Amino acid sequence: xxxxxxxxxxxxxxxxxxxxxxxxxxxxxxxxxxxxxxxxxxxxxxxxxxxxxxxxxxxxxxxxxxxxxxxxxxxxxxxxxxxxxxxxxxxxxxxxxxxxxxxxxxxxxxxxxxxxxxxxxxxxxxxxxxxxxxxxxxxxxxxxxxxxxxxxxxxxxxxxxxxxxxxxxxxxxxxxxxxxxxxxxxxxxxxxxxxxxxxxxxxxxxxxxxxxxxxxxxxxxxxxxxxxxxxxxxxxxxxxxxxxxxxxxxxxxxxxxxxxxxxxxxxxxxxxxxxxxxxxxxxxxxx
Numbered sequence: 498x499x500x501x502x503x504x505x506x507x508x509x510x511x512x513x514x515x516x517x518x519x520x521x522x523x524x525x526x527x528x529x530x531x532x533x534x535x536x537x538x539x540x541x542x543x544x545x546x547x548x549x550x551x552x553x554x555x556x557x558x559x560x561x562x563x564x565x566x567x568x569x570x571x572x573x574x575x576x577x578x579x580x581x582x583x584x585x586x587x588x589x590x591x592x593x594x595x596x597x598x599x600x601x602x603x604x605x606x607x608x609x610x611x612x613x614x615x616x617x618x619x620x621x622x623x624x625x626x627x628x629x630x631x632x633x634x635x636x637x638x639x640x641x642x643x644x645x646x647x648x649x650x651x652x653x654x655x656x657x658x659x660x661x662x663x664x665x666x667x668x669x670x671x672x673x674x675x676x677x678x679x680x681x682x683x684x685x686x687x688x689x690x691x692x693x694x695x696x697x698x699x700x701x702x703x704x705x706x707x708x709x710x711x712x713x714x715x716x717x718x719x720x721x722x723x724x725x726x727x728x729x730x731x732x733x734x735x736x737x738x739x740x741x742x743x744x745x746x747x748x749x750x751x752x753x754x755x756x757x758x759x760x761x762x763x764x765x766x767x768x769x770x771x772x773x774x775x776x777x778x779x780x781x782x783x784x
Contacts, residue, residue, distance in 0.1 A: 542733020
């Protein structure tokens with residue numbers, strides 16, 4: 498992947514309807530030039546995962562995604578053996594020497610490739626998305642450190658497998674826990690926050706065909722006002738997009754108190770937040 502400037506990155510991302518700010522374009526450019534992973538932190542729903550998807554589209558690379566969660570281990574992230582198939586082979590070859598059977602069952606035929614190993618073994622360069630890395634335990638984070646350091650993995654039965662191509666790696670974090678300094682050192686850091694109203698209007702116009710300038714302005718301003726409230730969960734950009742699509746589906750061109758009461762459940766996910774937002778915004782919903 499070759500970008501000759503941050504501006505080229507910005508133009509490429511805009512071409513697939515991802516609207517980056519200058520910092521995003523700069524970090525992506527540096528990641529491509531320096532072969533460094535990108536650690537993207539920020540609130541949920543601000544476009545961290547979508548950035549990796551957009552990079553896959555503009556570069557023509559396959560997107561390989563590792564969705565992190567509590568309890569994720571090496572078997573689900575890297576590789577594991579097909580134990581059922583191995584057992585069947587052992588039963589079928591019961592009359593053979595164990596040395597021969599062991600050599601057979603720990604071969605490529607019985608290896609189950611998981612996302613990290615798939616990215617390392619890919620013939621063509623890929624985009625590797627390690628999503629919500631802050632959800633994994635410290636032990637799994639240590640596994641990621643090994644992969645990100647050398648882009649190779651050692652499988653005792655098969656030896657060391659080195660990456661034949663350099664993947665573009667994007668790690669996302671909602672900052673639910675502090676990541677290790679070692680992981681951060683290996684990455685370029687990028688923070689994506691909620692956009693200002695002007696940029697959110699641009700995002701809405703790009704992602705919601707047929708949305709008028711007036712309605713995009715109202716939606717962006719309502720989102721800004723709601724995010725300034727003390728809520729359990731502020732609305733994400735993806736939720737403002739859903740809300741704009743909802744308004745279009747109902748042929749609404751003006752947001753007022755009635756519209757807020759009928760549709761805020763699309764934008765907010767807690768009843769207490771809905772009630773608080775409706776009360777605060779009823780007098781001037783589009784201001």
